[in-house]
Amino acid sequence: MAGVAAMVPVRLVRFDGVQRAAHWATATLFAVVVLTAVPLTFGAVERVVGRHVLLAAVHLWAGVALPLPFLVALAGPWGRHLRRDVRRFNRWTDDELRWLWSLGRRGRAPDKFNPGQKLNAVFVGGAIAVLLGTGVVMRWFGLFPVDWRTGATFVHQVLAWAMVVVVAGHVVMALTHPTAMRSMLLGWVPGPWARRHAPAWADEEPALPAGATAGRTGMPPRRSGPTPRRSPTAASLPRRRARPPR
């Protein structure tokens, strides 16, 4: 059966529309937060850019909004796919822990995300929570003792640097792994790719018919339903399908 399935050029939905929208909204807000942080941190840039109060306000409100796309995507009936992935981020097998400690040399990581990816997701989530909390102390400083404000500034700056390093690594990994990056743009990965990189997930995830797009819900259209609408984006892609699966 597996051999037959491998011959069929199927696609698996890695990220549905809700997840992609949440990801890119978060990425956009993160870019705003980082860009406004540059002059607020570096006097030499502030000297050229100025407008301190405006930049601080944009930084503040983009930062307050930063967790919202994820939380909105998570909360509603549309968040089933994302909630399942968050459970994957949370639950690790002993094998995955071994994989992480050996940096991939030992242990098996057949899940949808490897332990490095899971750790990245959890770190970004935790960092956003802490940056938001410390940012609130810095902005609404009147409610907190001065030592707390100093501690919050310290934590905010150290963690912001860590976050920039981690996100830069995330971007480098994306740019050097085009199939994975495409799944955050278009939603799907080829079946063979999934079987190679995430066999356990490839076995459980229902496949999309070849040529179908990863729709808003990310669920494969039912055969009995209306014919799936082919978007021009999907139509422009199938050149890749010509490559035989290895």
Added chain:
Amino acid sequence: MATAPVPDPARTVNVGRRVFLGMVGLGALGVAFGAAVQGKVGQALGSGVGSLLPGGDQFTIYSVSGSFPTVAPHAYRLHVTGLVDRPLTLTLADLQALPATRLVRTFQCVTGWRVPGVHWEGARLRDVLDAAGVQPAGRALLFESFDRVDTESLTLAQARLDDVLVAYRMLDAPLTVEHGGPVRLYVAPMFGYKSLKWLSAIRVVETVVPGYWEENGYPVNGWLDGSTAPTVPPGS
């Protein structure tokens, strides 16, 4: 019956939750004790190394106008006007001719960042005011900056404190333009925003006019001990 634990492939650990809660916990500890730790680390490493650490011992430079006003020291003039007997126009040399006061204090921003052990030198604001002769109706001061945006205020009683300076040296060197040179205000007992940079004019007025940062939500009276009343807190 003791047997070696058999690895169970189905066993899962909530690693994600632990990492997330661990980060939140560390963040909270950092807020509560970060100031103390930062101070110890800064002492241990010396301020030279400490200032290289992110979040450690460094000034955050603010520019509200979009450029730093550059005024050559020889062209610098400080105007003292308003409710005074003798309106003055002081040069840098005039200020340096007044008795100099040296202070070493921690520079503390209201939002949290601080720089310990900053050297300041300047004339007492009190001496400048006495040279101009404040009239009885004058109860407050309005400070203006060469950046044409920032303003500040003090009551006359606050302005007459020993550690309120018209500063022309900082960090053992002439004031640099990024720190507000050639001359800035230094109000040692208050948060940093009260120490207006690029001081261009002192106007003696009848009542306090809230300055730029006060209009943006900061307390008019920003005492370092957290009090916001106009009266000078005990011990200052």
